[in-house]
Structures are given as structure tokens and as C-alpha cells.
Amino acid sequence: MNTSRFRTAVCAVSGAALLAGCTPDVQLDALEQAKTANLARHVSAEFPAEPTVVDDPLGFETASMFFPRSETLVLCDDTLEAQLRAASIAVAAHAPMLVYDTARHADYVSLIADMRTVTVLTVGDVAMAPSSGAMRIRRDPGGIRALGEMTSLRFKEQLVRDVNDAARAVADIDQNDPTWLRAAWADPVTKPGAKAEPFPVQSRRDANMAPQVVATWESSIPSIANARGYGATVTMVPLADPRRAQETLFAMAGLGDNPLIALGSQFGSSEELGFRIRQAERHYRAP
Structure with a gap:
């Protein structure tokens, strides 16, 4: 047998075995790192x-x-166009x-009444008439200029071209960079009597004490916006x-029995999700 070929074959087999042996350890390290970060x-x-x-x-x-x-x-x-605009305002205003x-x-x-809300801003075709007094109802007049006039924040515009990108777009909003997520296909309906009136911006709530929150493209816009607004x-x-x-798994690692908010029925029941996390971790650890 050709000695050179034999040595090459041995090295190739040894290298493959070494890589195969190392792979689980590398993966386990990644899982442990994810657990450490999440916890x-x-x-x-x-x-x-x-x-x-x-x-x-x-x-x-x-x-x-x-809240x-x-x-x-x-x-x-x-409508999705109204939800995107409402989410844009809510996240920027911490509402x-x-x-x-x-x-x-x-x-x-x-x-x-339970939240003791004093200012409600309606976006689109909402069957609530404008009012003033102890509880004020105001209608959004649409457009980017009105966003600045209502909140005293400088908004930029970002087009959302695909309905399947809407949830991620809301999740990715930077609270320090107010952004109107504008649907490329339509703007929200503007109701009669709508005008730009002050909509106070509240303080950020979480103080870095929020739980891990996960979502998919199927998650509802308001649920994502409420987490982001917080x-x-x-x-x-x-x-x-x-x-x-x-x-x-990495987003949920270590949280099978710990605080985790999952947005949407696609995650199953709360009990099922906890079980699936623990099961996935066990399977991942298996040789």
C-alpha cells in the first residue's frame, strides 16, 4: 500500500473523528452561554x-x-396599516x-378606567367620538408632521412592504429613534374632526427588569407593541x-421554569412551552 496515501487516510479519519467528538462540546458551550445570558x-x-x-x-x-x-x-x-401606525406611536410614547x-x-x-387613562388617541376608523374633560379622546389626523406635533418627537418614516414583515418591524423599533412604520399599500383612514393635539410621552417603564419576551411573525402587533412600549x-x-x-431554543434556554413571556397561541399553552424547553435542552445535551 502506498505509505503516503495511508497516512493521508489516517489523518482524514482522525480529523473527522476529532471534529465529531468536539462538536457536542461546542454546542453544549453555546447552550450554556445562552442559559447564562437568559438567567x-x-x-x-x-x-x-x-x-x-x-x-x-x-x-x-x-x-x-x-401597563x-x-x-x-x-x-x-x-387594519394592518392602522396597527403599524398605532404601534409606532405607542412604542415611541411608552404607551x-x-x-x-x-x-x-x-x-x-x-x-x-382601570388604567386611569386620561388621554386616548384613536388611529383609523375607531367608533369613539372626540371628547374633553377628565378623559380626553383625540383623533390622529395622519401624516408624519402630525406625529411630531402630537408627541414633540422627531419621527422618521420606514416603509413596510410585506405584511409578513410587520411583526418584526414593530419588534425592531428603536425607542430612541421614533419611527413611523408606514404600510406601503395604504395609510389609515382619517376620521372627521381629527387634528394634531398633544399626546404626552411617558417615561420608559422597565428599568431593565423586563422578562425575556419572544414572538414569531404570527404574533399580534398590539402584543409586541405593548412589550416594546414598556x-x-x-x-x-x-x-x-x-x-x-x-x-x-437559545432564546428560551434556562427558562423552562423561569420568567418568559411568549406572544401568541402558536407557542402552545404555558405548561406545554415549559415542557418543550426542558425537553429541547435534554435532547440537545444527549450524546
Whole structure:
């Protein structure tokens, strides 16, 4: 046998074996690093102490979770263009956001009272008439100039061209760089009587004590906006099941029995999510 070829073959096999042997250790290190990072945050006792799935298409649950009290509120119709504009305002102004459903009008009135809200800004076709007094209702007149006049902030414009990019666009808003996420296909409806009136900007709430928050492209705009308005970072994951995507597992590593907010029913129940995280970690560790 050719000695040179034999040595080459041995080296190739040895190298492959060495790489195969090292790969699990490298992966384990990555998982441990993710767990360490996720567990390093100090989470406020106001949040659940275990994984919690919040299926919140209108924003009620996340508004109550992140904003038990709020002087301001953004309320919009159910079109995506209105939701994007409302989210843009809510995140910049550190305010909660809700999507309006006429069938639940009494619930909005109740939540506004519970939060002790004094200024409501409606975006799009919302069936609430402008009013003044102890609780003010104002209508957004649309356009980028009005955003500055209402909030005293300088907004820039960012086009959202694909509906599937909407959730990520809201999650990625920089609170220090106010941005109108403008739908490329349409602007929100402007109701009669709309004019730019002051909409106070509140202080950021989280004080770096928010839990890990995860979402997918299927998560609702108001739920993401409420987390971002509070000041929490929202991590977008490719799949809801941590057993099916490494990126998802790393975002949730170590949190199977610890604070974690998952936005949307695609994550399963709270109990299922905790189980899946622990199962994914065990499988990942397996030789």
C-alpha cells in the first residue's frame, strides 16, 4: 500500500473523528452561554415566575400586564396599516396599544378606567367620538408632521412592504429613534374632526427588569407593541417550538421554569412551552 496515501487516510479519519467528538462540546458551550445570558436578567416580581403564553390579538392582556396604570393609550382599528401606525406611536410614547372591536366596547371603557387613562388617541376608523374633560379622546389626523406635533418627537418614516414583515418591524423599533412604520399599500383612514393635539410621552417603564419576551411573525402587533412600549426587548424566533429550531431554543434556554413571556397561541399553552424547553435542552445535551 502506498505509505503516503495511508497516512493521508489516517489523518482524514482522525480529523473527522476529532471534529465529531468536539462538536457536542461546542454546542453544549453555546447552550450554556445562552442559559447564562437568559438567567442573568433580574426580572420584576410583577411578572409571572414561569413561562407564560399570552394569546392577545387585541392587546388587552399585554396592556394590563405591562401597563397596570397609564395616563395615555393608543386605540386603532383592525387594519394592518392602522396597527403599524398605532404601534409606532405607542412604542415611541411608552404607551399601551389596543385594537378596537365594537363588540367589546364596554371592555375598553372598563380597561381605560382601570388604567386611569386620561388621554386616548384613536388611529383609523375607531367608533369613539372626540371628547374633553377628565378623559380626553383625540383623533390622529395622519401624516408624519402630525406625529411630531402630537408627541414633540422627531419621527422618521420606514416603509413596510410585506405584511409578513410587520411583526418584526414593530419588534425592531428603536425607542430612541421614533419611527413611523408606514404600510406601503395604504395609510389609515382619517376620521372627521381629527387634528394634531398633544399626546404626552411617558417615561420608559422597565428599568431593565423586563422578562425575556419572544414572538414569531404570527404574533399580534398590539402584543409586541405593548412589550416594546414598556421597554422590553422582543426576540423574534423562527419557530415557536424550541425543539424544532436552535435559535428558538437559545432564546428560551434556562427558562423552562423561569420568567418568559411568549406572544401568541402558536407557542402552545404555558405548561406545554415549559415542557418543550426542558425537553429541547435534554435532547440537545444527549450524546
